[in-house]
Amino acid sequence: MNKSRIWQLSTYLSLASVSLLLACSQATRPATPAAQNADWPSYGLNLQGQRFSPLAQINQQSIGQLTSAWTVDTGIKATFQATPIVVNGVMYVSLPFNHVLALDAATGKQLWKYTHDRKADWPMCCGPANRGVAVSEGKVFIGTVDARLIALDAASGKKLWDIDVAANQVNTEQQNTLNSSDPNKTRKVTGGTGVGIAMAPVVYKHKVIIGITGVGYGLHIDNPTSDAPLGAVIGVTGRYGRPGFLAAFDVNDGRQVWQFDTIPAKAWEGNFTTRTADGSVFDRDVAAEKNAVKDYPDAARFGGGSAWSTPAIDTGTDTLYFGTGNPSPQMNDVSRPGDNLYTVSLVALDTETGRYKWHYQQVPHDLWGYDLASPPVLFQYQHQGKAIAAVGQASKTGWFYIHDRSNGQFLAKSDAFVPQLNLFKKPGTEGTVIYPGILGGANWSPVSVDERQHKIFVAAMHSPIKYTVHETEAANGQKPMRYAASEPTEDARWGLLSAIDSQSGKIAWQHKTEQPLVGGVLSTAGGLLFCGEGNGRLTAYASDTGKALWHYQSDYGVNAPPITYQIAGEQYIAVVSGGNSLFGFKQGDRILTFKLAKK
Known part of the structure; x- marks a missing residue:
């Protein structure tokens, strides 16, 4: 890649555009004058997913006066990842296990609570x-x-409709297929292929859009210690999983309008790609893969491709953009020759019909779990002297990719924002240490784009992973079974908060944290960048220099994206604090909000 490639973003987010979004939001109680209020109406603030707020009352000069406004303990102490939504002064927060709270966003007073009745x-x-x-x-x-999609009345919390989006499909990998000498055979399993929904929905033109997850996973072995990251993830050979999908449903009755399957019905083998447009090279035995196609004619039926993160939407062209997960079986490629389309890809669809427009596969025939987990973001980009409507995505591989929104053409990628070793190297029986690995890079954490400063902010991690191929003993005349495992090493791991210069693709500044960063960021017109850590620390940085200006210490991990909003002329910062069990961060149940102390 030519690292001198010029990156240029032109500013187009303004107070006027935010006001337009707010005007389209549904009122749930009388609002004070618009100039005094600013909501957070959608997952990424706006449909472009930029997570940049034009609010500036809290800024580099006033940040020292930031103090707690109110806190709420929800009573559900578990991994907490939600982005609070604020509409007309009401905050709506999804809790672990899908309970929902509606709170007065100025005081924290509970307005109603919905308790989800999960399938046993x-x-x-x-x-x-x-x-x-x-x-x-x-x-x-x-x-x-x-795997249900539920609509609640915004004023009362009463359930209006409840639909099953995945037809009750469950697949469970078998731990007993592991080698008898493998210590993972007897360890506690914390997850497998259970179809569900992790992403926040997005609503556009009377359709609520959502996707399913869990269709490409292997066995999840429990953390070796309480403060350690996820233990082994194991991909077992077998007919596990199913194709993922993204679908749109009518907001009034839940009727499905369209569905896009992330695995195509035909030709999921693709072109047996060994080099992608961004310059990545993959060591593949193409001849052997092509020969194996006849042995696995129905592999696509179990193809995987979860949809992890909320799509970004271009309202000018009615196009949505979302990322897909790994192929199934995870890391174990014996039964899935070919590129395994459309897994590990950025995909563009027509919002009205679900029709496929284009895709870009970052990692063909993925062996490492390099899902496109972080949500896409839309912005304007200067390329070879022309302004181009672009879509970007922060990857697990450690690069920020940029594409032409109209056709998916690869335009550029940033310098690596995390260390890289043995990237795309095939795992072997002796074990291969790779980073970034299955955890990332940039995991599901959403980025923020400040077009005024020409910066893209990314929360990421350095977490070395050892990949190993195993084979079971032959028994009872059956062939040995091959499976692959990824496990965290004992090497040091840490977080990296990066500001990427959008003109050059280089790292403008970078801040190293004690623990891997997962949760996401918020940038504001006040020149601030907010980011939480697993040790409970929420920090405000100067977004132009990376200097830490303020921090708050929570009792639990802050592993969710912060937001900001304004009520009656007062700006608030809010974030949920509940840790993350997959990374060993202390779990809790707290909603935190802050505002400037009154003089």
Whole structure:
């Protein structure tokens, strides 16, 4: 890649555009004058997913006066990842296990609570966390860990409709297929292929859009210690999983309008790609893969491709953009020759029909779990002297990718924002240490784009992973079974908060944290960048220099994206604090809000 490639973003987010979004939000109580109020109406603030707020009352000069406004303990101590949604002074928060709270956003007073009745014994692939709700047309929408889409009345919390989006499909990998000498055979399993919904929905033109997860996972072995990251993830050969999908449902009755399957019905083998447009090279035995196609004619039926993060939407062209997960079986490629389309890809669809427009596969025939987990973000980009409507995505591989929104053409990628070793190297029987690995890089954490400063802010991690191929003993005349495992090493791991210069693609500044960063960031017109850590620390940085200006210490991990809003002329910062069990961060149940102390 030519690292001198010029990156240029032109400013187009303004107070006027935010006001337009707010005007379209559904009122749930009388509002004070618009100039005094500013909501957080959607997962990424706006449909572009930029997470940049034009509010500036809290700024580099006033940040020292930031103090607690109110806190709420929800009573559900578990992994907490939600983005609070604020519409007309009401905050809607999804709790672990898909309960929902409605609070007065100025005081924290509870207005109502919805308690979710989860299906008994439904397997959760990745724990009870949910990343938020959508609020529109007088309704609150939530996708659940048991693969349902629910609509609540925004004023009362009463359930309006409840649909099953995955037809009760459950698949569970078998731990007993592991080698008898493998210590993971007897360890506690915390997850497998249990279809669910993790993403926050998005509503557009009377349709609520959501996708399913858990379709490409292997066995999840429990953390070796309480403060350690997830233990082994194991991909077992077998007919496990199913295709993922993204679908749109009518906001009034939940009727499905369209569905896009992340695995195509035909030709999921693709072109057997060994080099992608961004310059990544993959060591593949193409001849052997092509020969194996005849042995696995129905592999696509179990193809995987979870949809992890809320799509970004281009309202000018009615196009949505979302990322897909790994192929199934995870890391174990014996039964899935070919590129395994459309897994580990950025995909563009027509919002009205779900029609496929284009895709870009970052990692063909993925062996490492390099899902596109972080949500896409839309912005304007200067390329070879022309202004181009672009879509960007922070990857697990450690690069920020930029594409032409109209056709998916790869335009550029940033310098690596995390260390890289043995990237795309095939795992072997002796074990191969790779970073970034299955955890990332940039995991599900959403980025923020400040077009005024030409900066893209990314929360990421350095967490070395050892990949090993195993083979069971031959028994009872059966062939040995091959499986692959990824496990954290004993090497040091840490977090990296990066500001990427959008003109050059280089790292403008970078801040190293004690623990891996997962949760996301918020930038504001006050020149501030907010980011939480697993040790409970919420920090405000000067977004132009990276200097830490303020911090707050929570009792629990702060592993969710912060937001900001304004009520009656007072600006607030809010974030949920509940840790993350997959990373060993202390779990809790707290909603935190801050505002400037009155003089």
